Amino acid sequence: MSPIIKKCINDSEPCIGRDCRDLNGVIKLCCREEIKEEKEIVQNLIDALEDYDYSKHSLQRVSSKLSYAATVINRNNEKELEDVLPVVKRFSLLLYEFQEKILHDRTTSDITSSFVSELKKWFSYRFLQELSSFEHPVHVQSITADINTIEMALGLCMIEEPDESLDDLFF
Numbered sequence: 001m002s003p004i005i006k007k008c009i010n011d012s013e014p015c016i017g018r019d020c021r022d023l024n025g026v027i028k029l030c031c032r033e034e035i036k037e038e039k040e041i042v043q044n045l046i047d048a049l050e051d052y053d054y055s056k057h058s059l060q061r062v063s064s065k066l067s068y069a070a071t072v073i074n075r076n077n078e079k080e081l082e083d084v085l086p087v088v089k090r091f092s093l094l095l096y097e098f099q100e101k102i103l104h105d106r107t108t109s110d111i112t113s114s115f116v117s118e119l120k121k122w123f124s125y126r127f128l129q130e131l132s133s134f135e136h137p138v139h140v141q142s143i144t145a146d147i148n149t150i151e152m153a154l155g156l157c158m159i160e161e162p163d164e165s166l167d168d169l170f171f
Contacts, residue, residue, distance in 0.1 A: 038073055042127040045069045049120040054109055059099050062116065066092035069123070080126070083140045087147050088119065098154050108153045115146050 048065045052058050070089040075081040095102065095112070102112050122143065 039127055041069050041072060042123050046120055046124055046128075049116055049123075052113065052116050054103060054113075056099055056103060059095050059102060063092045063095035066095070066119070080140055084122065084143055087143055091115065091119070091147055091150070094150060094154060094156075101154060105153075108150075111146075111150055111153050115150055118143065118146060 045065045045068075048062050052062050066088050070085045070092065073081065073085060075085060098108075102108050
């Protein structure tokens with residue numbers, strides 16, 4: 001075993017979140033040092049999400065922190081991260097681009113606020129709490145469905161009418 005792995009294995013403390021890896025079903029690999037910065041980014045993000053309110057400054061702050069986290073977090077070929085982080089990046093862009101509509105339309109504000117709460121739970125669970133898939137409070141399918149609902153509320157999923165008649169497209 002290399003010296004780095006020996007240093008990472010720690011039987012006296014429980015592994016939590018992403019720092020817990022099964023080596024052979026018996027031994028857990030705890031690499032806290034390798035992902036300490038990632039946890040700090042997530043904790044900073046969660047703090048911003050907890051402070052989220054209906055103000056332009058808050059929207060911009062949350063948008064910026066979500067975008068940064070989605071960009072710098074190492075996905076490590078983990079399917080859940082590969083599925084959710086692009087959605088987080090997309091949501092951060094929506095928050096920034098549609099600030100005025102989110103701030104002035106109560107329904108959109110409520111949907112957005114609800115999604116912010118779900119992302120906070122997901123980030124907290126995924127990076128800071130004990131990893132247990134059967135107790136996961138937010139699932140990837142829910143996050144994907146919620147971002148689609150937000151896009152529909154913002155009017156992004158509307159089918160555009162073609163400028164030409166359909167006959168011109170086929171003949």
